[in-house]
Structures are given as structure tokens and as C-alpha cells.
Amino acid sequence: MNKPENITINTIAEKAGTSKMTVSRVLNNHPYVKSKTRSKILNLIKKLKFHPNITAVNLSRKTPQTIALVIQYEHLFTNYYFTEVLQGIEKIVDDYSYNLIILNVTSRQEEEVERVTNWYFGKFVKGFLVMVPAQDSILVKKMREADIPFVLIGASGGFRGSNFVDVENYTGAYKAAKYLISLGHSQIGFIAGPPERGDAHEREAGFRKALADKGVPVSENLVVCGHFKEDLGYQAMLQLLIQPTRPTAVFAANDLMAKGAMMAIKESGLQIPKDISIIGFDDIDVASQLIPSLTTVKQPMFRLGTEAAGFLIEYTPEVDKPLHLILPTELIIRESSSRIWHFQK
Amino acid sequence: MNKPENITINTIAEKAGTSKMTVSRVLNNHPYVKSKTRSKILNLIKKLKFHPNITAVNLSRKTPQTIALVIQYEHLFTNYYFTEVLQGIEKIVDDYSYNLIILNVTSRQEEEVERVTNWYFGKFVKGFLVMVPAQDSILVKKMREADIPFVLIGASGGFRGSNFVDVENYTGAYKAAKYLISLGHSQIGFIAGPPERGDAHEREAGFRKALADKGVPVSENLVVCGHFKEDLGYQAMLQLLIQPTRPTAVFAANDLMAKGAMMAIKESGLQIPKDISIIGFDDIDVASQLIPSLTTVKQPMFRLGTEAAGFLIEYTPEVDKPLHLILPTELIIRESSSRIWHFQK
DNA sequence: ACCTTTTCTGATACCGGTAACATATTACTA
């Protein structure tokens, strides 16, 4: 009758001839264990393939050792940089020996909200990292009402009471536009993101402000929306190309759209940056691999993840002040932008 | 000194004047509770906002009530149908009152494997649903070695010993190609997926077999690779368009590439389906919204999720036989395909 | 050599639920 071989901390203690408390100390790297005892226990653990029961650990500790990341898969395809943020999160989670679970939410159904918050109420997670674009998310609303610890990633607008990490969308866009102007461009197109999203909105605002500050007029027919999607960026560029005053430079509110736009430009027989300079936002992986490589505004995506996760893990209610962190963006100049080449029209 | 208000099952029992066992029975819908007692307890639960401690529940039950979905975000962008599979999974998980967590893996690092398997060894999850494209995944290898329950979704090739659910890639592609031939086409292009992926391979094989069976020769210059990506589908189509014998029909191994191909066709001034018929694979959401709407091979994606999750949840080791389920695909005829219009060349 | 401090180990209670069994109540049957 070989029973199912359920190896627990007791099994190890028994075989090692110690109490289970000593085994627990070894597991948690407690200093007060004789090195001989320690190694004997470690050997047994390895030999018997013992793994502590996550659930039991969680139950006996006061605070959970797990955090959850909440994302909306539907929107993932415009959150291309998501992967890099996740890497940052995982780095920190690992450093703290925490666990990370990912939860998916779709729309704005009450029912789904509970499925998420139950992980907190059920004392399994310490809190949430929230990456949903919509500000009006009822999930976020419920979390605030219930005093659940959470950190918004990349959605600062309208949440002054909550924790968030975000990037300088406004300033980044401002810098990009200013840079184009400094290269001599004055007919500058803009491919905007989805108007309902805060980050998209801020980027457009930064763009407009830079032009205004420098006395460059914004031609409204050179501002088109591409909803952060590559194919719509392509379409948007086609629109810009048929305008009577063709832009000499185009600023796309994210790299994906910039990529689409570059394709449109190339197909129309024009050259980048000779005929049209192009600049993006995000600095996603492929930006540097495009031909020509894409000038863009780099978001510190990895750090977005580390900061958010670090705060949540360290967070102590009633002690910590809300986290309002806005990370700087950086203009990365590559080949797709250049000084205006010749006078047009 | 208002203490942190930790509401447990004991709190409820005390206030209700019963034992905590009765409360537990109410929580689990056990029939033997007087309805008056039941409603009194339910009211207290609602009033005090009690939520059972997930961790404690897991610890006292023998089997965990949670399953994990393992995905590879890097590859997500070619797994566009992922969202629909997920919905199927969530449906079942919900029906069984289970929980679902999502775990991300990136490459093939040992370290990551342990992070995943620990959820099982730590007795928190009953098993895994695995959606990683690579057959050579060391995660899958380890899971097999350790006898961890798991179900592969959409990756049947080479895993005869493991559980999997997949779709009839071969047959689906065969049907699609046969259909094109039946419309009178004989110069048929094929835009292939990444050669290292089993599903891509099967689709190509089905395509080739159909042509062979019907005595239609495969021109190798009409077979190009698009790696399941939209923009590469576009590029691939451009390739096909400049071939000396332009195809009158093109079969793309997934809808995303078909979408890109359609764009290329339209831009070249040709009409779909008048000049070129096009057909995809997957039936992703947008397929029916394209103009013209896309004829495609529909995968039962939702059901892929329900079957996999259902099996894993019901699974009993040593009793159940391995799950080898291959779901049928269906040819959905829409506007993008038609009988050959005129004789070319 | 004795006393203090530091290092090491164990006993016990507990985290918050559920399982299994026992007991008390009601309902039904003859």
C-alpha cells in the first residue's frame, strides 16, 4: 500500500530527527540553525522533493506573499509595451520571494469585479497592480470604496486619490515636437491615439503646446486618429499624404502607429527621413530594428513595473502616503528624423 | 481600540448563535440547514461583508479549487484567438466555482519552470492549461516527468502521451483548398505560418494534399511565409503579386495574415474576390467585419477552452485516460472568395 | 570555574476553514 507519498514539513522533520520548527527555520533562512543540521535538512528536502504548501504558508503568516496583476486582454494589443512592464514586475516579485498571479478582466461587469476582489478579501493577495486603460473602470471604483491596496500602471489621469505610476506623456510629447521644430519642420502631422485614453490625450496636448510655444500653427487637417493600432496608423498616414500641404514630419502617438505610417510612406515612394521625418512614442523593441530605425520617446517600461510592484509589496496601510510617481521619458534620436531637407511647395 | 475587524467564519457563527460548522454548511450550500438559520447567517455574511479565506479553504480541502493557465506573452500576438479560448476557460471555471490564475512564462529558463510548477507542488493548483506554441518547451517536459496534470491547448503534435485539445488543422486546410479548387482556381497561393509550429505545418500539409488530390500543381514560388503576422502577411502578398503567374486565389494560414494580404491586394488596385479570392484560417472576430468579409476556416476556440478546462477540473489521476481531443473546423464562406472570374494570361 | 550572553532547538497554540462522526431535533410510518 504505497500511499500517495504526501511529503510535508513533518516528514522532513521526522527523517531528520528534529522538530518541524527547525525545518521551518531552514526553509526561511533563519540564522539560528547549526550548519550541520541545516545541510542534513536541505539534503532531505532535495531528496524527497519537498515543496512547502503555499496555502499553509499563507494561512499562518499574517500577510499574503502574493500580488495580482489585473489586465484586460481585449486591450492588450494596443498595450504592446505590456510585456516589458511585466518583466519589471516579475523581477521585483522574485527579489522579494513573492508570487505573482495574473487576472483577466473583460468588460465592466459587476460579477467580474467580485471575482477579482475576492482574491483580496479571501486573503490570498496583498493587493493589485492594475493595467486597465479605462478611467471609468468600475473595478477601480470598487477597489477604492473597499480600501483595497492597488497601484494603477500607466493611468494617472483622474485618480489623484489612488496610487499610480505613469510616465511623462505630456512632457515627452512636448520634447518630441520641439525637437522636430528645431530641425526646421513647420508642417508637422500628428497621428493621435484613442481620444478616450488619458495617455493619448496627454501626448496630443504636449504636441500642441510645443507648437504653440514655438509659434508653429497646428493644421487641423494634419491631425488624424489612429487609435494606437498599427494598421490604423498606416491608414492615417495615407490620409496625411493626400493633404494639400503634405507634412514634412509626422509625430505618431505610439510606435506601432509610427511603424504603420512608415510603411505607408515607403509605399508612396517617399523616403524617410529625406522627404518625411517620423517620430514615435514608447520605444518598443522593434523601434530600433525598423529601417530606418525609429526616433522615438522612450518610456521606462521596465521601471514602471518595478516601481509599482515594489510599492505594493512594501505597502503598509495607514502609514504610507499614496504613490504618485511620474517617470521621465527620454527622446531617443535615431535615423527616421532629420533636419528639413529642402523647401517644399 | 477598534481592531482591524477581521471577520472570519467564527465571527459569523458567534453572532448567529450557531457553530461555525453550520456557517460552513451555508457557505457550501449544504442542504441540511434550516432555512431560517440559513437566511440569518446569509444576512450576517452580507452585513459584515464576510469572505471566506481562500487559503484556509484550500488547506482543509484535499484538492485545490484552482487551475492555472500558462501562456507566453511574447507569442501572444500571433495567438490572436487567445482571448476567445480564455472566455471558454473562464466559463467552465465559473461553472465549477473554481478559480483561475494566469501565469506568464517567457523563454525556456529552468528557473521559470520552477516558478510555475511550484504552484502545483505547493498544492495551490490542481493542474495547468498550457498554451505555449513550442513543442520543445522544457516546461512541458518537466511537467511530464513530474506527472503534473496538464492539458495542452492547440499543440497536439508530438505529445501523444499528454493530454491535449486541438483543432483539425490539416482537415480544415484541406477543405479550404478543395473549396478554392472547386471554384475553378488552379493558381493558388499559400501564405504559411512559422515553420516551427505544428499547427502551421499541418495547415500547409492539408493545403498541399488537397492540391495533390485534385491534380493541381503547387507552384513553389506561390508559397511564402508570413509567420502568422499581419504585416508579414501583407509583405507576403506583395511577393505573390509580382510573381510571373499571379495567383487567382490565396489561402493564408491565419486570418491576421489574410487581413494583411487583403490590404496589399486592395492597394495594388485589384479587387477581392473578382481578381483574387482570399481565404483565411481561425475566424477571429474581425474576419466578418472586413470589407469584403473574409471566407475562413472557423476554429471552435471557445470550445477549445471549455473542453480543456472541463477535463482538467474533472481529472482524477490513475483513472482517466489521456485526453486526445481534436475538434472539427468549419469552412465559413463569406464574400472574399468567388468562382474564378475570367481566364488570365 | 562561574556567570552572562549568544546560539540553537523544541513545545504549544494558532491561522480559518472542512471532514467525519455524534447527537439532537423533527417528520413520517405503522
Added chain:
DNA sequence: TAGTAATATGTTACCGGTATCAGAAAAGGT
């Protein structure tokens, strides 16, 4: 109306760890 079955509730032990405190062994100081 007693006797049995069905319904309703409580008791106890336990899931597998950790915290806390107490005690033992080793190390250090004078």
C-alpha cells in the same frame, strides 16, 4: 404513540505551515 427515518446542528480533529515563548547547549568574559 412508539419506532424509525430524515433533517438539522454540534464536537473534535486536522490540513501544513509559522509565531511565540521557553529551555538547552555552546561561547565568551572575568
